Amino acid sequence: MEDIEHIEKEIQLVDANGRRRDGRRLDELRPIKVEAGVLKRADGSAYVEWGGNRVLAAVYGPREAHPRHLQDPSRALVQCRYNMAPFSVSDRKRPGPDRRSVEISKVVSEAFTAVVFTEQFPRTSVDIFIEVLQADAGTRCAGITAAAVALADAGIPMRDLVASVASGKIAGQVALDLDKEEDNFGDADCPMAVVPRTGEIVLLQMDGHLTESEFDQAMRYSMDAAKRIYEMQKDALRRRYAVTALEAEAAGPGVTA
Amino acid sequence: MSSEVISALMREHIVKLVASGKRADGRGPEETRPLTIEKNYIKTAEGSARVRLGNTDVLVGVKISTGEPYPDTPNSGVLTTSAELVPLASPTFESGPPRPEAIELARVVDRGIRETKTVDMEKLCITRGEKVWVLFIDIHALDYDGNLFDAASYGTLSALSCAKLPGRMVGGEDQPLPIQHWPVSVTAAKIRDKIVFDPALDEERIADARLTVDTDENGDVRAMQKGLSGSFQYDEVRYVISTARRLGNGIRETIRA
Numbered sequence: 001m002e003d004i005e006h007i008e009k010e011i012q013l014v015d016a017n018g019r020r021r022d023g024r025r026l027d028e029l030r031p032i033k034v035e036a037g038v039l040k041r042a043d044g045s046a047y048v049e050w051g052g053n054r055v056l057a058a059v060y061g062p063r064e065a066h067p068r069h070l071q072d073p074s075r076a077l078v079q080c081r082y083n084m085a086p087f088s089v090s091d092r093k094r095p096g097p098d099r100r101s102v103e104i105s106k107v108v109s110e111a112f113t114a115v116v117f118t119e120q121f122p123r124t125s126v127d128i129f130i131e132v133l134q135a136d137a138g139t140r141c142a143g144i145t146a147a148a149v150a151l152a153d154a155g156i157p158m159r160d161l162v163a164s165v166a167s168g169k170i171a172g173q174v175a176l177d178l179d180k181e182e183d184n185f186g187d188a189d190c191p192m193a194v195v196p197r198t199g200e201i202v203l204l205q206m207d208g209h210l211t212e213s214e215f216d217q218a219m220r221y222s223m224d225a226a227k228r229i230y231e232m233q234k235d236a237l238r239r240r241y242a243v244t245a246l247e248a249e250a251a252g253p254g255v256t257a
Numbered sequence: 258m259s260s261e262v263i264s265a266l267m268r269e270h271i272v273k274l275v276a277s278g279k280r281a282d283g284r285g286p287e288e289t290r291p292l293t294i295e296k297n298y299i300k301t302a303e304g305s306a307r308v309r310l311g312n313t314d315v316l317v318g319v320k321i322s323t324g325e326p327y328p329d330t331p332n333s334g335v336l337t338t339s340a341e342l343v344p345l346a347s348p349t350f351e352s353g354p355p356r357p358e359a360i361e362l363a364r365v366v367d368r369g370i371r372e373t374k375t376v377d378m379e380k381l382c383i384t385r386g387e388k389v390w391v392l393f394i395d396i397h398a399l400d401y402d403g404n405l406f407d408a409a410s411y412g413t414l415s416a417l418s419c420a421k422l423p424g425r426m427v428g429g430e431d432q433p434l435p436i437q438h439w440p441v442s443v444t445a446a447k448i449r450d451k452i453v454f455d456p457a458l459d460e461e462r463i464a465d466a467r468l469t470v471d472t473d474e475n476g477d478v479r480a481m482q483k484g485l486s487g488s489f490q491y492d493e494v495r496y497v498i499s500t501a502r503r504l505g506n507g508i509r510e511t512i513r514a
Contacts, residue, residue, distance in 0.1 A: 039400045040312040041347050052300065056399060058345040066351075081352050083343060086395040087302035087318025095341050095395065096354070129345035131399070133316060134299050 013170040013182055020182070026175045027221050029165070034145065034232045036153045036240035042129075044154025046236065048146040051179055052136025057146035059154040062124035076121035080109040080128040082143055088135045104140050111144065111193050111202035117157040126156055137183035141165050144193050144203065149233050153240065161233050162202060163226040164193035167218035174214050176221040190218050196230040199223075263462050271459055275451045282311075282457055287500055289443075289455035292511055294411065296419040304420020304434070307399075308412040311457065314346075314400035317412030319420045323383060323427065324391040334381025334389045338367035340396040340409065347401035363396060365482045366409050369440050369471040370394075373479040376417060377435040383427060390422055392434075403458035406469050406482075410442035415512050440479045441508045443501035444469040447487055454500060468494065470501035474509060 014020055024030070030051030039045035042058035049055075065071040065079075082104040086092050097105070108130070116126060128150065130143035144164035151158060168178045169188040178186055188208025194201050210218060271281055278286060290311030299305035304319035326333060340363035342350045355363075370376065381390035394416070396409045421431040446456035446464035453460055461467070465487025471480035478498060483489065489497070 039314070039345070040402055041400055042345065054299070056345060060344075060348050063348070081344065083341075083345075083352075085299075085316070085318060085341075085397045086339070086393065087299055087305060087320050087397075090301055092320035092322070092393050092395075095339055097352075127344070129343065131343055131345050131397070133397070134301050 029177045034236035036149050036236045044150045046146040046149035048142045050142040053142040054134040055142040055146050056131045057150040058129045059150040061126040062121035065125035071123045075118035077125040078113040080105050082130045084132040088132045114202045115159045137180040138166050160195045160197040162193050163229040165222050165225045166191035167221045174217040192222050194226045268463050275448045286453045294415050304416040306412045306415035308408050310408040312402035313408045315408040315412045316397045317416040318395045319416045320393040326389040331386035332382050333378040335391045338363045338394040342398050346398040369480045373438045373440040375438050377437050380435040403461045406444045407442050438473050439509050440471045440473045441505035442471045443504050445497045468497050472502045472505045476502050
């Protein structure tokens with residue numbers, strides 16, 4: 001691994017002008033593309049490209065909850081499965097859940113339980129599947145951002161969408177939305193998810209080292225970026241259903257979307 | 258492949274259509290669905306392809322590393338094929354260890370390329386008995402609308418055809434994989450006494466028998482797999498083979514393009 005030592009010495013994450021390796025400023029997001037309704041079989045779906053991340057999310061339900069002993073007679077379960085394709089990372093990942101994906105699946109399930117009107121669908125399950133096709137750091141945030149759009153696309157009643165983004169610390173400075181290189185050689189990473197309309201934080205994780213003021217700065221970056229992501233999510237849904245409305249119009253009178 | 262319920266009405270409808278030489282989606286019995294292939298879809302993989310066959314959507318990634326050869330083939334690279342039928346792709350797919358359906362899919366695709374010597378495995382030897390190239394083919398179903406066998410097979414051949422042996426692992430230049438044959442799989446479904454090609458989901462669900470035939474660029478048969486509980490007459494098998502050969506030629510052009 002003499003390679004890595006070499007890179008660590010050479011790599012400069014932020015230059016003298018406050019620009020990062022890909023030219024971004026510290027408070028800048030990578031390019032993000034959100035698309036709603038991309039899969040046929042799923043009740044709702046979305047695709048997110050976020051820098052080098054490519055993530056699909058599908059929602060099925062409300063449907064019968066499995067395993068059945070988990071059924072709650074008073075509300076729906078929200079169950080998420082986060083999964084990485086074996087080819088999504090540089091060293092092939094063994095197929096199936098590992099400890100990391102189990103943990104991510106759990107906290108994402110909990111995040112969405114906070115916004116879905118679960119009491120409307122007792123005994124059922126709303127199943128969210130996040131598939132990471134290509135990973136470039138920030139996959140859970142891209143996955144949550146996609147899953148929120150997929151839930152809306154599936155017509156699941158929710159208090160609001162959920163927008164997610166991470167901030168961290170690179171070269172001693174707080175920065176928004178770390179890419180893979182920055183994550184590997186950075187000092188901290190702090191993914192969060194927020195309900196934009198209410199400001200409720202429904203997911204928060206952190207690893208690394210941040211002072212209190214650095215943490216405040218990171219949250220300011222993330223909160224602000226979440227608003228921009230929220231607009232992209234709504235925009236994707238509008239595009240999806242504007243098309244449907246046009247199609248209905250073209251189909252002639254008496255046909256409603 | 259699924260335990261999904263299909264209504265008696267739909268079943269009768271499809272049977273009647275097929276009996277009169279028609280199909281629910283307007284295709285002729287020997288007509289395959291539109292095929293689109295995006296090669297090099299995943300940047301974290303050494304080779305990849307996203308294939309859409311109608312609404313069926315499959316992503317195949319090839320990961321390549323170096324490793325030890327098997328003792329009985331010290332001169333030859335190693336090839337492993339796995340398939341994940343992730344629950345994102347269909348309401349009937351469940352998470353958990355691979356089910357027989359996924360294992361059959363992976364093995365049929367594997368046979369299609371292994372037995373045909375699609376990749377010249379001897380050229381994947383780096384140091385005899387010590388170090389060879391190891392290929393992992395991972396089939397990731399994204400949207401299941403029938404005939405995963407063919408979609409996965411086209412995805413695999415496409416991904417192999419654009420895969421690069423990573424030169425950095427052996428201190429050299431990237432090299433294309435030594436591809437020497439172009440086997441193409443074509444699947445037929447038998448519904449009562451009629452045969453249709455590239456079955457859509459509803460056709461697959463009510464089919465009595467299924468036959469997958471791999472033919473190569475010389476028109477020779479390289480692999481076959483019969484599935485489901487029904488049966489074929491010998492002249493039906495011959496009909497499927499000759500049609501698979503003819504359809505395969507067009508599909509091969511698309512894959513090689």
